[in-house]
Amino acid sequence: MKCSMAVQTEVTLQNIGYVSDLGPHMKVAWAGFEKNWICAVHTVIRKSDMGHIWAKRSDLSHFSLQLFNDYLIPLPHFAANRPKSLLVYINPYGGKQRGKRIYEQKVAPLFHRACISADVIVTEHANHARDHLKTEASLEKYDGVVCVGGDGMFSEILHGLVTRVQTDHGVDQNQPDAELVPCSLRIGIIPAGSTDCICFATVGVNDPVTSALHIIIGDSQPVDVCSVHHKDIFLRYSVSLLGYGFYGDLLTDSERKRWLGPARYDLSGLKTFLSHNYYEGTISFLPAEDAVGSPRDKLQCRSGEKPDKDGSGWNVMRGKFIAINAANMSCACPRSPKGLSPSAHLADGTLDLILVRKCSRLDFFRHLLRHINTDDQFDHSFVEVHRVRMFHFQPLYQESISLDDLNETPKKTGCSPMCPAPTACSYNTIYSSWTCDGEILPHAAIQVSVQCQLIRLFARGIEEQ
C-alpha cells in the first residue's frame, strides 16, 4: 500500500502512544511500547520538557491529530503487530445510534493516517454481522475484525468468528468437552453501545479514540471465553457475565423496555430489587486449585496465564440463591468501576463464581452497594466466591420446556418457589433466566466451561502500574 507518511524522519502514527493529562493545561503525548505502557519517550505539548515518564492508562478523548506530526518521536520497530487491513462492522442502532458517526468522524481518519485499509459493513438487521462472519466473509484478507457498537454487537462478532473458526477446523461446538481452536484474527471494539462493559473491562475506558489507537498500535490481549451448553447442546459463548437470579431477571425485564434506552437498566434494576426473588437449585463446580491468585486477593493483574493442570474434584452445593454470577472478567463499567469481581483475570482459564444466598432485602442492598464502592464485596456471610474452571447449574425442578416456550405461558403470581408442582404455578418464581453477556438463555439448567485464551482483542488489559 502506498502510504503518504514517511517513516524514520517524520513523526507518524506508526509511533503513536497515549496522550496523558498531567494537569489543566498540560498534556503529554508519548510514544514507546512495552507491555503496560511502562516506559515512554514523551514530549510535553509546550515543548518545555523531554524525558521519560511512568505512564498510566488515560482517557484519550482530548487527542489531537496535530500531535502526530508535531510531537511524537518515531519508534518503527513496533510495526510488526500492526494491522494493515480490517473488516469493520457498524451497528447503526446501538446505544444512542451514533455508531456510524463515531466511526466516520473519530476512527476512520485515524485508520487512514495509519495507512490501514478498512472494509466497512453497516449492519441492516440483528445477526447480520454474525451470519456474515460465519459464512461469507473472506477472512484471509484481514488482520482483524472491528466491532462498532455495544456488548450485544460484540457478542455477534464473537459468535460469528468463533463459530467460523470451529467450522473451518471441523470442531463440533455441541460437544461440551471439545477443544476449541483459538481465533487468529484479533477483535477491536469501538464503543458505541449503551453500557460497553467489555470495552471498559479490557481497555479501561469507553473512548472510541483510545480503542482506535489500540487497534492501530496492534495491541493484543488474549481473553478467555466460556462455552455454555444445555444437555450437550451448545447455547452461547460468554466473555463477561453469566448471571442467574438478580441479573437474569433484571436483563429479562429490561429487554421489554428497550424503547426507554439506557434508562431501562435503572428502572428494571429497581423493580427486580423490590421483587427480591430467590431461586432454588444445585450448583456444581470444578475449583481452579492451581490458579494463580484468588478472587479476593485484590491483585490488579488481570491477564493471567494458561493453567498447567486441571483442578481436581467437583464441589456440589444446593441452596436458595438470590443471585448466581459467573464473572469471566471484572465486569467493570462506568457505573461499577471495579466490577462484580475486581480481581477476575482476563486470560487464565478461570472464572469467578459468586453465590449470593437468600438474605434480607437490606443485606442484599448492602451487597449491591459494594459494587460501586471499594469495600470487599464478598465479605458477607451470605456471599461466597470461588475461582473455577467449569460449573453446572440445575434448578430444583427439571425444566420440562424451554424458557422460550415459557414466554408464551400466561404469567401467574402468588405461588412460592417451593411449590411442588411447577407446571401448576408461576414459572417466574421457580426459574430465573441466565443472562449471558446481556442475552437471555432459553434454559436454566446449563453447563459452563472456560476456554482459555480463545480470542484476542486489540487491547492491553487494565493492570495498574
Ligand SMILES: Nc1ncnc2c1ncn2[C@@H]1O[C@H](COP(=O)(O)OP(=O)(O)OP(=O)(O)O)[C@@H](O)[C@H]1O
Ligand atoms: N442493523 C441492526 N438493526 C437492528 N438491530 C441490530 C442491528 N445491528 C445489530 N443489531 C443488534 O442490536 C443489539 C444491540 O446492539 P448494541 O450492543 O450495539 O447496543 P446496545 O444494546 O445499546 O449496547 P449494550 O449492548 O452495550 O448495552 C445487538 O444485540 C445486535 O444484535
